[in-house]
Amino acid sequence: MNISRRAFCGMGMLAAASPLSFQAIANPSARKVRVGVLKFGTVNWELDTIKHHRFDAANGVDVDVAYFAGEDATNVAMLAGDLDVIVSDWLWVSRQRSEGEDLTLAPYSTAVGAVMVREDAPIHGVPDLVGKKVGVAGGALDKSWLLILGLAQRDHKIDLAREGEIVFGAPPLLFEKALSGELDAVLNFWHFCARLEANGFRRLIGADDTAKALGASGPVSALGYVFHEKWADEYRDAAMGFVKASAAAKKLLGESDAEWRRLAPIMRAEGRELELLRDRYREGIPKRPVAEEESDAAKLYDVLADLGGARLVGEARQMASGTFWAALNT
Structure with a gap:
C-alpha cells in the first residue's frame, strides 16, 4: 500500500465534539x-x-x-x-x-499554496529564483512543486530543482524560517501563505496560476x-x-x-x-x-x-x- 503526502495541514484546532452530540x-x-x-x-x-x-x-x-x-x-x-x-x-x-x-x-x-517572497524582495518572476534558497513544503513529490518545476522548465528552460537551493520541510517550520529571513522564497500551503501575507509577504506565483498555465480551464x-x-x-x-x-x-x-x-x-x-x-x-x-x-x-x-x-x-x-x-x- 502506497501512502502519499497530502498537501493539507494547518494551525487551527477544532473544539472537541462529543460523540453523544x-x-x-x-x-x-x-x-x-x-x-x-x-x-x-x-x-x-x-x-x-x-x-x-x-x-x-x-x-x-x-x-x-x-x-x-x-x-x-x-x-x-x-x-x-x-x-x-x-x-x-x-x-x-x-x-x-x-x-x-x-x-x-x-x-x-x-485553495492551493503559492511561492511567497517578502514585499521588498528583488524577486519578480520564476527566473529570479535561480540561485535562491527556496523552502518547499510537502516534499519533492508535492503536486504544487512539481507543477511549478514543469512550468519553469517549459517556459524558461530552468531546472529549479538543480538551479535553486531547495530546502524541504514541514509547513510550520518553513513558515517560521521565512519570517526569520532564512529563506529567499517559500512554497507553502495556502493558509500559511495567508499568514505570511499578513506579515509583509507577497505571492510570486500560485499553484492555481501554474495549473491554468499547464492546461486547466479553471480552479481544480x-x-x-x-x-x-x-x-x-x-x-x-x-x-x-x-x-x-x-x-x-x-x-x-x-x-x-x-x-x-x-x-x-x-x-x-x-x-x-x-x-x-x-x-x-x-x-x-x-x-x-x-x-x-x-x-x-x-x-x-x-x-x-x-x-x-x-x-x-x-x-x-x-x-x-x-x-x-x-x-x-x-
Missing part, C-alpha cells in the same frame, strides 16, 4: 458519519461550523469527528474501513483506485472529502447528507464575517491575518460543475505523471475513472 439526541434517526482529520487542520473550521449550526442533523446525519496525529494514520484507517470520510487529494485517490481500492471524492477546496479542488464508493452506494442518503452539510457550512462561511469572528479562537488568528484567512478560504470554495473539475484534474494528472513518474502515480499513466464521485454529476 446534541444532534444525535435531537435526531435519533441520524446516521453517524465517522470523519477522520488531523488535530490541527483547516478542515476543522468547516467541521466546527457544521457541528455548531447543526447542519449535519438538518441533513439527516451525525458527523462524528475523530482526531489523528498524522496523515498516514488517517489514510490507513480509511483503507481499513474504520472511518467513513477523510480529506485527501485526487492524486492519492486515483492511485488507490488504480491499485484496486474503491475510493472516490467530493471536492472540498480549490486540491483536496476532497474521500470515502469508499461502496459505502456511498449503500448509504447514499448519508453520503449526500454529509455533502449537503458541507455545502451549508461553506455557504455560511462564504457570507458571514461574524462566523469567522466566532472561529477566530480556534484558528488562532485575529485582525488582518483573520481577514486574509477568511478571504483565501472563500476563494477556495468550489464553484464549478464537478465534471469540469474532473476533466481538468485529468489534464494535470498527465503533467504530474510525466514529472513525478511511478514514485508519484504508480503504474497508472492516466487518472483513474471514478476518482471524482459520479453521483455529483447527476
